Amino acid sequence: MAKIFxxxxxxxxxxxxxxxxxxxxxxxxxxxALNLRDSGVDVVVGLREGSKSVAKAQExxxxxxxxxxxxxxxxVVMILTPDQVMRYVWADDxxxxxxxxxxxxxxxxxxIHYGYIxxxxxxxxxxxxxxxxxxxxxxxxxxxxxxxMLVCVEQDASGQxxxxxxxxxxxxxxxxxxxxxxxxxxxxxxxxxxEQTVLCGGVSQLIAYGFETLVEAxxxxxxxxxxxxxxxxxxxxxxxxxxxxxxxxxxxxxAEYGDYVSGPRVITPDVKEHMKExxxxxxxxxxxxxxxxxxxxxxxxxxxxxxxxxxxxxEKTGQEIRSLFSWNANTDDxxxxxxxx
Numbered sequence: 001m002a003k004i005f006x007x008x009x010x011x012x013x014x015x016x017x018x019x020x021x022x023x024x025x026x027x028x029x030x031x032x033a034l035n036l037r038d039s040g041v042d043v044v045v046g047l048r049e050g051s052k053s054v055a056k057a058q059e060x061x062x063x064x065x066x067x068x069x070x071x072x073x074x075x076v077v078m079i080l081t082p083d084q085v086m087r088y089v090w091a092d093d094x095x096x097x098x099x100x101x102x103x104x105x106x107x108x109x110x111x112i113h114y115g116y117i118x119x120x121x122x123x124x125x126x127x128x129x130x131x132x133x134x135x136x137x138x139x140x141x142x143x144x145x146x147x148x149m150l151v152c153v154e155q156d157a158s159g160q161x162x163x164x165x166x167x168x169x170x171x172x173x174x175x176x177x178x179x180x181x182x183x184x185x186x187x188x189x190x191x192x193x194x195e196q197t198v199l200c201g202g203v204s205q206l207i208a209y210g211f212e213t214l215v216e217a218x219x220x221x222x223x224x225x226x227x228x229x230x231x232x233x234x235x236x237x238x239x240x241x242x243x244x245x246x247x248x249x250x251x252x253x254x255a256e257y258g259d260y261v262s263g264p265r266v267i268t269p270d271v272k273e274h275m276k277e278x279x280x281x282x283x284x285x286x287x288x289x290x291x292x293x294x295x296x297x298x299x300x301x302x303x304x305x306x307x308x309x310x311x312x313x314x315e316k317t318g319q320e321i322r323s324l325f326s327w328n329a330n331t332d333d334x335x336x337x338x339x340x341x
Contacts (some may be wrong), residue, residue, distance in 0.1 A: 047072030146176030
């Protein structure tokens, strides 16, 4: 069982005595910067010149500097750039400008675990990873609550890295909910596995196959969309609230019985064997190598796959149906262009 840390296990004054540079101001970056600031921490945001995020951070009253300048005076540097560009930001702007003994923080272990970034032995290397999107992390903090976080130390140069990591997590609101002890390896490999086999790859492929099966059998695409995609949120919300048992308790007996007798016909034992193959690719770095090499080449495979999936018939049907929902009236439809990026 994982060890869980709470507010009483962390000393907020430790991070309050440090100057923290947040590198990046996306979903996680804005939550980290604002939560730390509101917890009494001296925060500066590091962004590349010309970034559209500069104005957003400044509007929140945050100090924004070029990455190299932000790093130069920081005691703690939290790197929140995308995995595929992080090593370049590290090599060009972060590593050459680090203060002696500065601590280096991450919210995902990809670059450390796979060796794309290797800090020198004089630096603490820690992770504080909220288990939720940035807007949720920020909203829960403002409400006096918190989002659970993963906390780990890869390199304890100072002998006080754990105290510093827990203090950072407390300033983020994480110890209100619980900070779970893990390792860079465990966080990286389980995170990638969950995304690829269940949360993203598994769910999206299951939805697409369900939609195709119904449409090919002659049913209206609108009906197929409602049954295999739209209602999924209702089910996931129930699982989130009370696990699979609450979900099954909340649905009809017909649906529950179908769950038991038909689920294993679709998700057969060979699916688990394929999951093991995916996990092996994650563990031996095959996936990381394939992803990074594609990104370095201009992402041809990535962009081709994105276009193919964006052009699946379910996307057009879904866009038309979602336009009918009044609560979506002022929400970007991310099937159109690059609104989410």
